[in-house]
Amino acid sequence: MRPTALNEAVDSVPPAQGWRSVAADWSSDQEVFKKVHWGKAMMWIFLLSDTFVFTSFLTSYMTVRMSTTAPWPNPSEVFALSVGGHTLPLLLIAIMTFVLISSSGTMAMAVNFGYRRERRKTALLMFATAALGATFVGMQAFEWTKLIVEEGVRPWGNPMGAPQFGSCFFMITGFHGLHVSAGVIYLLVIASKVARGRYEKKGNYEVVEIAGLYWHFVDLVWVFIFALFYLW
Amino acid sequence: MAADTDNVADRVARPAAQPVHRPASPHEAAPATAPAPPAHGQQHPIGLYLKVWGYLFVLSTLSYLVDYFQLEGPLRYTLILAFMVLKAGLIVAIFMHMAWERLSLVYAILVPPLCLGTLVLLMAIESDYTFWTRIIFLGKGP
Numbered sequence: 001m002r003p004t005a006l007n008e009a010v011d012s013v014p015p016a017q018g019w020r021s022v023a024a025d026w027s028s029d030q031e032v033f034k035k036v037h038w039g040k041a042m043m044w045i046f047l048l049s050d051t052f053v054f055t056s057f058l059t060s061y062m063t064v065r066m067s068t069t070a071p072w073p074n075p076s077e078v079f080a081l082s083v084g085g086h087t088l089p090l091l092l093i094a095i096m097t098f099v100l101i102s103s104s105g106t107m108a109m110a111v112n113f114g115y116r117r118e119r120r121k122t123a124l125l126m127f128a129t130a131a132l133g134a135t136f137v138g139m140q141a142f143e144w145t146k147l148i149v150e151e152g153v154r155p156w157g158n159p160m161g162a163p164q165f166g167s168c169f170f171m172i173t174g175f176h177g178l179h180v181s182a183g184v185i186y187l188l189v190i191a192s193k194v195a196r197g198r199y200e201k202k203g204n205y206e207v208v209e210i211a212g213l214y215w216h217f218v219d220l221v222w223v224f225i226f227a228l229f230y231l232w
Numbered sequence: 233m234a235a236d237t238d239n240v241a242d243r244v245a246r247p248a249a250q251p252v253h254r255p256a257s258p259h260e261a262a263p264a265t266a267p268a269p270p271a272h273g274q275q276h277p278i279g280l281y282l283k284v285w286g287y288l289f290v291l292s293t294l295s296y297l298v299d300y301f302q303l304e305g306p307l308r309y310t311l312i313l314a315f316m317v318l319k320a321g322l323i324v325a326i327f328m329h330m331a332w333e334r335l336s337l338v339y340a341i342l343v344p345p346l347c348l349g350t351l352v353l354l355m356a357i358e359s360d361y362t363f364w365t366r367i368i369f370l371g372k373g374p
Binding site for chain 1: 276282284289296309329334337345351352370
């Protein structure tokens with residue numbers, strides 16, 4: 001085939017060598033996610049991998065719960081709180097759910113104000129989100145303490161029934177609580193940068209949306225834990 | 233998901249398509265009185281987020297009431313799963329802006345989790361087998 005001008009131009013560029021050639025060949029000047037900030041695409045891919053992690057936990061929980069012959073402890077009674085003589089089922093868990101949903105709401109508005117370049121409101125809403133997240137972790141610590149000290153739940157057994165209850169509970173809520181704690185630190189770092197005007201020069205508040213994606217994901221996971229572990 | 237054809241996508245796409253203000257050089261300092269560069273990124277009215285927040289509160293309350301009134305059997309599981317899916321959909325679509333992303337990103341993120349359904353199905357079959365094996369051979373059953 002007769003070489004065209006374009007072919008000659010392309011061939012005249014020396015091909016990359018070594019590891020650079022791997023990246024160059026695979027990317028080949030291609031961009032899959034058009035007009036999407038690279039950090040946002042990467043955060044989405046990280047969240048996809050995290051989805052697999054949490055689904056593995058929830059699936060193993062399903063497996064042990066379905067296969068055990070011992071009765072499963074009733075979460076409605078285990079997590080009940082008595083307020084003024086009345087025993088309310090799952091009260092603390094319901095409050096924790098509302099706290100986390102509210103933090104998602106403030107975060108969504110922080111992202112919105114970021115794109116409107118309203119620095120103060122963005123930072124304030126992000127700090128509010130972090131405060132609600134810290135409240136959630138605090139309530140979870142209270143819940144764990146109550147379960148360990150008063151109910152005697154251990155990862156290897158409990159007085160209420162199937163011993164798998166404890167290991168599932170500590171593993172799933174522990175991993176989720178770890179995500180919330182990491183998210184609080186992440187939000188505080190980004191929020192203080194926003195407050196100091198770090199992103200003001202570029203006028204690019206994409207970082208806030210990326211942090212928001214992580215935070216909404218933490219809320220999303222809780223939706224599944226609440227339904228499948230506490231309510232089921 | 234026909235995000236490219238519905239009205240919401242049109243409303244959002246127009247502001248996003250506006251040229252982004254970029255200073256010609258870092259030395260080109262904007263005068264203090266100049267208007268701020270046009271906002272960019274995703275623009276939605278704050279009311280949308282407040283509305284979704286409200287929906288999430290209502291859905292959470294409803295799923296709490298399922299437990300409060302001690303509903304049992306298929307009704308309980310159907311309601312729990314329905315509220316769960318609705319809440320997850322609202323968070324992903326609106327809060328995480330998935331409804332306005334390009335389809336290539338949407339599919340790259342939302343299609344892979346579908347294979348998790350296979351894992352759940354396989355493990356459900358497996359745990360059923362384990363359960364009956366325990367009942368028959370360990371004699372711990374009812």
